[in-house]
Amino acid sequence: MLHFLPNGKQLVIRRPQVADAAACLKCFQQLAEETDFLLYTPQEAWAFDLKKEENFIQSYLKHPDHLFLVAEVEGEVVGSVSLNQGNFAKQHHRAMLGIGVLHSYWNMGIGRRLLTAAVRWAEAHPKIAIIHFEVLATNERAIQLYRNFNFVEHGRIPNGIRQPDGRLVDLVAMSKQIKPVH
Numbered sequence: 385m386l387h388f389l390p391n392g393k394q395l396v397i398r399r400p401q402v403a404d405a406a407a408c409l410k411c412f413q414q415l416a417e418e419t420d421f422l423l424y425t426p427q428e429a430w431a432f433d434l435k436k437e438e439n440f441i442q443s444y445l446k447h448p449d450h451l452f453l454v455a456e457v458e459g460e461v462v463g464s465v466s467l468n469q470g471n472f473a474k475q476h477h478r479a480m481l482g483i484g485v486l487h488s489y490w491n492m493g494i495g496r497r498l499l500t501a502a503v504r505w506a507e508a509h510p511k512i513a514i515i516h517f518e519v520l521a522t523n524e525r526a527i528q529l530y531r532n533f534n535f536v537e538h539g540r541i542p543n544g545i546r547q548p549d550g551r552l553v554d555l556v557a558m559s560k561q562i563k564p565v566h
């Protein structure tokens with residue numbers, strides 16, 4: 385999918401191939417350095433290497449029920465979105481969302497376009513009817529993006545995240561039913 389950013393640059397949203405592993409790994413590790421709104425610490429991200437990233441991309445290419453898309457600007461991977469169907473049969477009607485965009489590309493509509501692409505894929509999936517995730521209660525920008533897509537907050541896990549500096553942060557559970565659940 386080809387889009388244009390407010391600065392006129394082209395944005396491509398696509399499935400990464402194994403050959404994109406180095407660019408994906410760079411984005412993943414930069415994201416971990418730039419934001420503490422994601423689950424992993426910078427140390428955990430730096431422990432990921434090229435081989436692991438290749439296997440990670442390959443696992444999505446092989447798995448028709450999981451989705452991994454990257455946002456690419458001028459050959460650089462600047463963000464990604466993932467949807468992972470529940471592992472067990474009782475969870476096959478729902479998928480867990482993950483999304484991230486590099487800080488210098490925030491507020492250009494990339495998050496919105498990644499989320500749109502993920503929701504469209506889920507709408508076309510034969511089983512997935514609910515998209516869900518947990519977001520840090522302090523992550524106002526992400527929560528606003530999700531509200532724009534009519535995701536609904538269902539509750540909190542108090543102190544659900546312990547940041548590396550010891551700060552405890554609540555987690556907010558959010559979801560959206562994208563088609564009837566049979």
Ligand SMILES: CC(C)(COP(=O)(O)OP(=O)(O)OC[C@H]1O[C@@H](n2cnc3c(N)ncnc32)[C@H](O)[C@@H]1OP(=O)(O)O)[C@@H](O)C(=O)NCCC(=O)NCCS
Nearest residue numbers: 421483484485490491492493494495496519524525526528
């Ligand atoms: C959340 C994130 C993916 C948004 O990406 P983005 O490319 O900046 O998103 P967009 O530009 O498409 O939209 C941003 C939306 O945030 C909202 N927003 C922008 N600035 C905001 C602010 N200061 N406070 C609250 N909401 C804000 C707006 O509603 C905007 O949408 P709109 O202008 O269309 O109404 C990005 O900030 C990010 O990667 N954050 C770090 C990782 C993260 O938090 N991931 C989610 C974990 S659950």
